[in-house]
Amino acid sequence: MADPAPIPAELQIDAPQTWVRLIESAALDMPRPLIPVRLNGKRLVLFRDEAGSLGLIGRNCPHRGADLCYGRLEDNGLRCPFHGWHFDHTGQCVEQPAEPEDSQMYKAIKIPMIPVEERDGSIWAYLGTGSDAELIKEAPA
Numbered sequence: 001m002a003d004p005a006p007i008p009a010e011l012q013i014d015a016p017q018t019w020v021r022l023i024e025s026a027a028l029d030m031p032r033p034l035i036p037v038r039l040n041g042k043r044l045v046l047f048r049d050e051a052g053s054l055g056l057i058g059r060n061c062p063h064r065g066a067d068l069c070y071g072r073l074e075d076n077g078l079r080c081p082f083h084g085w086h087f088d089h090t091g092q093c094v095e096q097p098a099e100p101e102d103s104q105m106y107k108a109i110k111i112p113m114i115p116v117e118e119r120d121g122s123i124w125a126y127l128g129t130g131s132d133a134e135l136i137k138e139a140p141a
């Protein structure tokens with residue numbers, strides 16, 4: 001399967017503690033509102049859940065590294081296409097289908113995230129306090 005084109009093109013921002021404009025809000029007005037983003041070399045996925053909340057999280061699943069850009073938007077979150085772990089817009093795992101029903105392991109699993117907000121018709125990411133940017137894998141050069 002071909003790698004989805006990053007929209008917008010890769011952004012390189014050298015100013016910490018800054019809100020960065022990622023894209024027009026209208027870019028997510030599509031049946032499957034999910035876009036791969038590269039920000040300072042980090043591989044991310046931007047998506048809107050069914051409740052309208054935005055998520056900007058690391059692109060690789062913490063289980064076996066599957067590319068979440070190919071995940072399914074369902075149950076108000078993003079489900080990994082490989083084994084079905086399910087994540088909310090903050091990157092928190094909320095379900096692991098193959099685990100025993102009473103397992104609580106999912107609570108300890110969280111994908112690093114970058115705070116994101118929608119203002120004035122654009123989607124903005126915050127590269128400062130509260131951001132997990134340093135934990136997100138960089139794309140190979």
Ligand code: FES
Nearest residue numbers: 061063064080083
């Ligand atoms: S690789 Fe994502 S659930 Fe296994």
